[in-house]
Amino acid sequence: MAATSTGVDVARPDAPRPLRKSREGVSRAQQASLLTRSAIATALAVLAVAWLAPLFWALVTSLKYEADTTTVPLELVPEAGFTLDAYRSVLSNDNLITWFVNSTVVTLVVTALTLALSTTAAYGFSRTSFRGRGLLFGLVVAGIMVPPQILLVPLYQQVLAMGLADTYAGIILPQLVVPAMVFILKKFFDGIPRELEEAARVDGAGTFRIFWQVVMPLSRSIVAAVGIFVFIGAWNNFLWPFIIISDPDLMTLPVGLVQVQSSFGVRYAQVMASALLAGLPLIVIFMLFQRQIVRGVATTGLGGT
Numbered sequence: 001m002a003a004t005s006t007g008v009d010v011a012r013p014d015a016p017r018p019l020r021k022s023r024e025g026v027s028r029a030q031q032a033s034l035l036t037r038s039a040i041a042t043a044l045a046v047l048a049v050a051w052l053a054p055l056f057w058a059l060v061t062s063l064k065y066e067a068d069t070t071t072v073p074l075e076l077v078p079e080a081g082f083t084l085d086a087y088r089s090v091l092s093n094d095n096l097i098t099w100f101v102n103s104t105v106v107t108l109v110v111t112a113l114t115l116a117l118s119t120t121a122a123y124g125f126s127r128t129s130f131r132g133r134g135l136l137f138g139l140v141v142a143g144i145m146v147p148p149q150i151l152l153v154p155l156y157q158q159v160l161a162m163g164l165a166d167t168y169a170g171i172i173l174p175q176l177v178v179p180a181m182v183f184i185l186k187k188f189f190d191g192i193p194r195e196l197e198e199a200a201r202v203d204g205a206g207t208f209r210i211f212w213q214v215v216m217p218l219s220r221s222i223v224a225a226v227g228i229f230v231f232i233g234a235w236n237n238f239l240w241p242f243i244i245i246s247d248p249d250l251m252t253l254p255v256g257l258v259q260v261q262s263s264f265g266v267r268y269a270q271v272m273a274s275a276l277l278a279g280l281p282l283i284v285i286f287m288l289f290q291r292q293i294v295r296g297v298a299t300t301g302l303g304g305t
Helices: 018-062 066-070 085-091 094-127 133-144 146-163 168-175 179-190 194-204 207-218 220-236 239-244 254-257 268-300
Strands: none
Touching: 018 268, 066 179, 066 268, 085 254, 094 133, 094 168, 094 179, 094 207, 094 220, 094 254, 094 268, 133 207, 146 168, 146 254, 168 239, 179 220, 194 207, 207 220, 220 268, 239 254
16 A cells, blocks of 8 residues: 555556455355265265165064064054064074075185186286187176077076086085176286386286286285175075075075965065075175175276276
């Protein structure tokens, strides 16, 4: 400010102007960012409620008396109150333990063998040069687009011809080839610097030693994520075990749950209780390994990024 002869202060032309516009711009950007985050949080909350609603209804149904599960209109809180009779009936079923053990054995074996096959196949596609590699890998990628239901008839005929019906091998073998997991692991192995393998090869390490002691330790997160995906898929697999198994002593848990019926129809409370008990191992595994799942999804770009 400069003083004139009249004593009035006049602003200089070169005096700095207030940053009102820039502050308004920052404020508007912050408001827009806040609105965006609020909209995303609201959408996620709605999706979470929509996802949890069936689970909540299954829990409520499992705690009802059997007569209250089919009342019209449906009641969230029945007049007779809640009971644990459905859980007592399910846990008293001797076959439940057998089905649980069968599911555990089949799922663990499928997960271990699928990881072994998928990691070695993916490493071969990533690091080995051979004639027809591109065509063969293209067939693997094409296998991702084939619906599993299309293969049921030829797989069933092949398993019958091999005499593997009503056996653990008949359940396990068709589940070992998972093209999607080979593709995911191959893309991850492509990102590992080759200089690490060349340095190990200079030190005298062979191909298997490089794969086991160099590549696999660097791939723990993606291998853990793939293993969890395979475990969940094998544990929840219903269609193939239902087709190939007729012996009640070899049924897995999803197939055995269908047997929870009576001469008057399905016992809905017991079915819901059985389903919730069957899902407990998956919930525990997810809670223990959720960090590896998120890291694996982010690493492989499965989240759409």
